[in-house]
Amino acid sequence: MNTIVEPTLNPATAARTRARHVRHVAAGGGSVSFDLAAGDRVTLTDPEGLQPGHLYVAGPAGAAQALLPGFAVEAVNTASAPAFAQALLAAAPAGWTLARAEVFGAEGLPGAQVDLNAPRALRCALHAPGEDMQPDAQNAPTELIADIECAEPVAGIAPPPLAPPVLDLRIGAGTAQAYRVKAGDYIQVIDVDGRQCSDFLAFDAAALAQGQEYDLDPTTTRTLMGSASPGPGLLNKYYDERQVPLVEVIRDTVGRHDTFMLACSAKYYDDMGYPGHANCSDNFNNALEPHGVARRAGWPAINFFYNTIVNHDDSISLDEPWSRAGDYVLLRAMTDLVCASSSCTDDIDPANGWNPTDIHVRVYDASNNFSKGIAHRMTPDAAPKLTRETGFHARTSALTRRMVEYRGFWLQDSFSSNGPIDEYWACRERAVMIDLSALRKFEITGPDAEALLQLATTRNIRKLAVGQIVYTALCYEHGGMIDDGTVFRLCQNNFRLVCGDDYCGVWLRELAAKHNLRVWVKSSTDQLHNLSVQGPKSRDILREIVVTPPGNASMDELKWFRLTVGKIDGLPVVVSRTGYTGELGYEVWCHPKHAVQVWDAIAKAGEPHGIAPMGLAALDMLRIEAALIFAEYDFCDQTDPFEAGIGFAVAADKEDDYVGKAALERRKAHPARVMVGLDIEGTELVAHGDPIYNGRAQIGQITSTTRSPILGKTIALARLDVSAVELGATVEIGKLDGHQKRIKAVQVKTSHYDPTKARVRA
Template sequence: MMNVWAGEVGVGLPSQALRATSTVVRGGQARLFQLVEGDRMSISDPEGRQPAYLYVLQPESPLRGLPERPAPGLVAALADCPGAEPALAARYASVARGVSLFPAHAPAGISLTLEALAPVLCLLAAPGAAMAPEAQDTPTDILVCVAPAEPRDGEVPPPLAPDMVLDHRIKAATASAYTVKAGDYIQIIDVDGRQCSDFLAFDANALARGEEYDLDPTTTRTLMGSSFSGPGLHSKYFDSRMQPLVEVIQDTVGRHDTFLLACTAKYYEDMGYPGHSNCTENFNRVLAKHGVAERKGWPAINFFYNTIVGADDRISMDEPWSRPGDYVLLRALTDLVCASSSCADDIDPANAWDPTDIHVRVYDGALCHFAKGNAHRMTRDAEPRLSRESGFHPRTAALTRKFTDYRGFWLADCYAGSGPIEEYWACRERAVVIDLSALRKFEVTGPDVEDLLQLAVPRNVRKLAQGQVVYTAFCYEHGGMLDDGTIFRLGSHNFRVVCGDDATGVWLRELAETHGLKAWVRNSSDQLHNLAVQGPKSRDILASIVVTSPAHATLAELRWFRFTIGRIAGLPVVVSRTGYTGELGYEVWCHPNDAPAVWDAIMAAGAPDGLTPMGLLALDMVRIEAGLVFAGFDFSDDTDPFEAGIGFTVPKEKPDPYVGDAAIARRRAHPHRQLVGLDIAGNEPIGHGDGIFVGRAQVGVVTSATRSPILGKTIALARLDVSLAAPGTRVEIGKLDGQQKRITATVVRFPHYDPDKTRVRAEAPAALAEAGMAAATEAASVLADDPRGAANRSG
């Protein structure tokens, strides 16, 4: 079994050392490993060029396969590992002997395997300092896989915290009842993976009075607005009195069933298995001592149960998505009597045909606090990673509680002091700041990097000048889009790709390997967070605080799709004239550690001009008005750039071949669908996925829609058959079943707002440009005495 253990070095004691079969040591961190005789430890660097040092923390060296490359001392190595406990260095410095596992400038995918000849405690460090925004020395992950000498099934990850009040194993096909105090945390762990666990909870105080108030499916669905049996979880679960009993804090799976019945005797009888063990009868037995009456079936939260509601409205099932060590963490909102099962089903895919154990831990809520989050995996084999906060989160969290888990980051939907409509008008009339740190960033470097990107995208990357940015599509061989994003040219052999999906970096890396290109693609998403400053006043605001050296453009000089290197409040930043609003705007890129101070400086500078934070809800309005496309809505892997409305990213002629060029040429010559703008008659709500009809025939689909405040009407982006894409064409949007209700719409020029993009192209007034030059000259003497300024000048 591939048990994932998720502890970071911090406890610093061998008794609590990580012991796993598959895990990640993140760049800038370190982890302890306890091996036994015969264990084989495979270590790989998937992105290349990441230092990896292994230290044996005992006098002997019982590891076969260690290279003969000395590593820096343990103290020095851990100094570059912010995630490591400093006491580790003092504890083991006198006995630790280290080796450097990989050579300098190691290629992506390099690996080696070690074998333990005796029990051994070792520490693996992946050192890496904070990356400056103009640099490309990002620390990256090291992957570790331990193949045990003997099977170690049934192991669970280390506790999330030491303050446990219950640590209990539920054997396969059984159930257990337990009590939980208000505020305590309940962790339900799938020990071996793909095993369902039904969960029940009762108000303990009401139960003591002889009243049964348990989790109620109808009330919960109604209050939370979630559909029956949907993937994922409700954030809170209620009883029939509308009183919340539990809330979901963390979920490493993301797919469960909510409130189908726990398996019943009747189900097995109807399948021809009378007398089969079942969760309902197991619950009845363990809850009897708490005074709970028996039932023929228990509505339950079915953790890890993979049920699917099909388009035909039928419910089916498949194997769970959960993997060994996956869990759900709940918080009790009142005193509870709980019951958990290990589902007994072995006659269908519900438990992958083989019931296994479930483990329950309860943590003292008075001593513990856990951040909320859902797990995301970069690839299907990656370690799950819980939702994280951007560097700007300390500031945004002080202004709102309305956050969305967007691609693994908590980003604000809107702000309490304004709201989406006010934020929208601030963007159109003044200026806003938007935390967009969830964008993925990749440092693409090496002698063949230009060849790699020239092969990867339709754009002619060779024409990019240093300091220039280009927007592009990333396409598969069949012409469908993998992603869209921007490419920054930092130097002759130095580029930065900013996009929406982690898979794009993996794809680029695989492309380099397939074509034998010497180029590294390294993920810097956790080293570079970004704040968009957008709106008519954005240039004035930033020009007053961005300091650049004479070698770099001032804000006033910065042209559309260019970037400059400088400082805000003495902190290094990259500022690009890019955005996602259709307004004059910029993006400020900085290290997460500097993000709060950068936010403060920008907000202070913008206060006289009414600078306002803006969330994702208002951002969706402005980007639809401006015709800016969004992955999963306006394009997907069966959509080519022309069908996504970004055909301008595909030149008719390019001197070099690129991925998907033949398919894209074929699609260009024989287009079937086109992205258009629609004006909607009336005020009916229109949404993504609504069908577009002419008569009974569906001829297209709405990809994005919004009520436009500035245009005073509902507008949409839609993909239509090319025969109907001419402006002025009248179509109908189908609601209900697509036939019973129709809403008239008209094809219009696309995009709806500022179609000639005059606002984003607006040049600076001459007076401001002159002032910018003067400020740059004055700043030169300050930067000349500062090492970080010197680095900026050489950028």
């Protein structure tokens, strides 16, 4: 089997598009290859600093020196060169040689850049060398970027194939084509130049041969999937009216499509005043006629890349697609299919950016094994990253198929052998292991590291001792929260931020540059994965296997919100007494390559204590009981820490200025909304976002809610108008239209269970 794991989306050769700008990213410890044409301008960037960088150049003699004036260029022995560098000479003209230059050193400042001009056609590879980071170190290899301004951009060139294709089909602008796909094969629909919609149809080929048309059915798919737009995952499929799956979604690099509105038809253009305009439905009719498919006035389709907008009044409008050049959706055929794809004909509105362009379809053999994922872009100009697996995935995936996409990683929702309720009780009564490697980690070092965090967080970082951890908020100037997280002090000028949002790293680097601080903020998420060991037996389990040097705290000595450095089974780890459950607990931090061994060691030590794996569903129950907040539910950029229920994380004694300080002082003095707990009457379910009323007026909304197993009732966190806050007072949660049905609830303290934190402090 040809196994292809593609955690990032960096094609080996540049796709030249109608846009003049092309970006390539070399991941830390990796490389990226690209072609240059004569006259292209290249900007190389070390966005985080301290990252060495080597540029390999293949071209005629002297070409590398011409591209890199002022740099020490050395010839490279092709036979001993890395494989990615050797590949530059594959199919190159005779006489081309390989050379290399160091374009960034190990002491570079964040944002350092090198500008180059290509004297002629060349092939290049940008390498970001680096070793694996130990969990107590901070030398994470980080990405380098190559931005190319094309001298003569050419439209219509698709990115390189994911594997050798069995079908390579170009669908010209405003046309459609039909094609056959065997069961198990993969179908890649590519937006070649960006902002171009493509409708997709699929029919059961065996049924069609017998004169029966079973094609993708919108009502069946939406009903079975519980979603209008299935995405990548283990169960996300499109069905026909018999409830037979026809295709499975494997990858999606866009995340914005329309499912099962009609492909454009003659009626749409007639009504808009363009009679006789070409349309996708007629194009499909013509393409499918040789396969015996009856003509239809309009075809229900998967409208890939179509940007449908549902307005507040439920009306539907559209805008330009989100898709960029080279974006794609990858499907897998669940049975033999007759498929049809179009390049949408619409040039009278923003649907295709006012300019229809080509679509490209590739079919790959079933023997390939493509990773599943959704692409994420941290900022609009960032390179997309596909969902990746954590270091513990080999163990968690063997225990459950209930995986969910969470912030760019596949994490377990629950485990097949137990389920969320059993996992919950295991944490309350014994111990559990939770893979939380999707948390973002940033290494913050340099002489101004403390000054940066003092400026960026709501805590008084100056009071933080070496080996201590503090929970904090990061806010914008208006007081709204960017994120919450924990700051670890590893040394005098060495810190680690653990949070939920990749953007925190970008924001910290921008803040440091704005204030001329000498500090480096390096992303270490992919170098540091973590297993949360939580529950009353967690200390007993880790005591048996965590070995710490004499100068470091043992498991019995480790205090709440402190860390220690040690080993498990001879492997380096950092152990912190932190968690997200409200129970006694720890987090074990290790390099991903050691994750499976760390999991096995903890599982073996925990077996006599009844340890169990736990997923996100049970974790949600636990964290709501303990009033531990969650981004985009309990807070957002319109919510300050007081409104999020974490006013304790805003240091009252912090005299230094910090981002949002004036706004937070004003908001604290004149609060508008307050976070409260709710005990909900009866057993009916309520949900995030449900409105809360006092009489006819809405006074707040539910932010998080769960059915508490240990309390035997439904509880919630809610944000109320300050005028309505009163412990013991009754409010009503609106269902249906908010007025026809009301559920009573009583205001209580936010921590529904163990409000004194006696268990977590044990």
